[in-house]
Amino acid sequence: MALIIPFFIAHQGCPHRCLFCDQHVVTGHTSADRAPVSIEAQVRATVARWRDRARPTGMVQLAFYGGSFTCLDESVRHRLLAAATAQRDAGRIDSIRISTRPDCLDPVMLAYLGEHGVDTVEIGIQSFNDDVLRTARRGHLANDAITAVRAVRAAGSIPNYIRDAGVTDGIIFACETHAIPYVLAGSIRDDGPLPGVIGDAYQAQDAMRVQARRATTVVAMATQLHSIAFGNMTPSYRIEADGSVRPVYFYIIDMAEFSADKLANRGSAQAQAILTNAQDFIVMLWNNLRQM
DSSP states (O other): OOOOEEEEEEETTOOSOOOOHHHHHHHHHOOOGGGGGGGHHHHHHHHHHHHHHHHSSOOEEEEEESSOOGGGGGHHHHHHHHHHHHHTTTTOOSSSEEEEEEGOOOHHHHHHHTTOOOOOEEOOOOOOOOOHHTTTTTTHHHHHHHHHHHHHHOOOHHHHHHHHTTTOHHHHHHHHHHOOOOOOOOOOTTTSOOOTBBOOOOHHHHHHHHHHHHHHHEESSSHHHHHHHHHHSSEEEEEEEEEEEEEEEEEESSSSSSHHHHHTTTTTTTTTESSSSSHHHHHHHHHHHHOO
16 A cells, blocks of 8 residues: 655645635644754654554655745755655655645756655645736736646656656657667647657658668557557667568457557558557566566
8 A cells, every 4th residue: 555644744835825725724733833953853753653553555655735845945955855765765655745835846946856855746736827816815826837837747757756766667668778769659638748759740650661671570469550650650670780572560459359450450560460459468478478
C-alpha cells in the first residue's frame, strides 16, 4: 500500500486570502505551529508518526500541503526541502511533493525544485474563468495557470520520470536503459501529450521514417493506424555495408485481419500477420526468448 504523508504549512507563502480558504481551520494548524526553528524535528516526527500508523508496503511520499510552497521565504523553503531530503536519504520516504499557486511557478523555480529533489508539483487551479477567479480573490488569472502548467510540463521528461519513480521494467524502460531510439507520435485525441511525444504529425512521420530505414525486423502491434503507417514507410529490403541485400521482415500482431489486409493492399507484400492479441504475443515471446 502506497502512502502520502501530509505536512501542512497552513497558509504560509500565500500572498492572498482566497474567498473559500481557511487553512487554519481545515488543517488544525496555525503558522506558529510551523516555526522555522523546529522544521527539521517536525518533518522527522510527522514521517515517523504516519509510518507507524499506516505501515506502508509501497511507495511513500512526503507532501507539503496547505500553503503556497514556492512563495515561501527562501530560507524556510530550503529548510523544508533539506528536512525532506534527509528523510529520503534515510529511506523513510521515496519522493517529495509540493503544492503551490500557478503565479509562483516559472522555469527558474522549477529548476530549483528539481535540484532539491522535488518529484511532484501540485498546482492549485480552481477555475479557468477569469470572472470566477476574481470573485474568489485568487489574485491571478487563467493565463497564469496555463503558463504554469506549460512550464511544469516542459521541465519534465520520460528519463527523469523513470529515474525518479523507480521504474525497473517495461518497453520504454528497456529502450532508455539500452539507448534504443524510439518515436512517440501524438494524436489529435490527446488532451496533452507527455514530454517527448511529437504532436506535429509531419514531424512524427519524419522521425518514424528515419527509424524505418534502419530497421531489419519490424514487429507492429496494438495500434492499427500506426502499424499501417509504419508499414508504408518501411522498405522491403536493405543493402548492407558489404553490398549484400537482405529482406526486411515485417510482422503485424492484431486480433483482426484489417491491418494485415490494408498493408497487403498498399504494397507491403512482406508483412506477415499473426492474429492474436498483443498481450498474449508479448508474454509468449518473452517466455521463449528468456530460454535462449
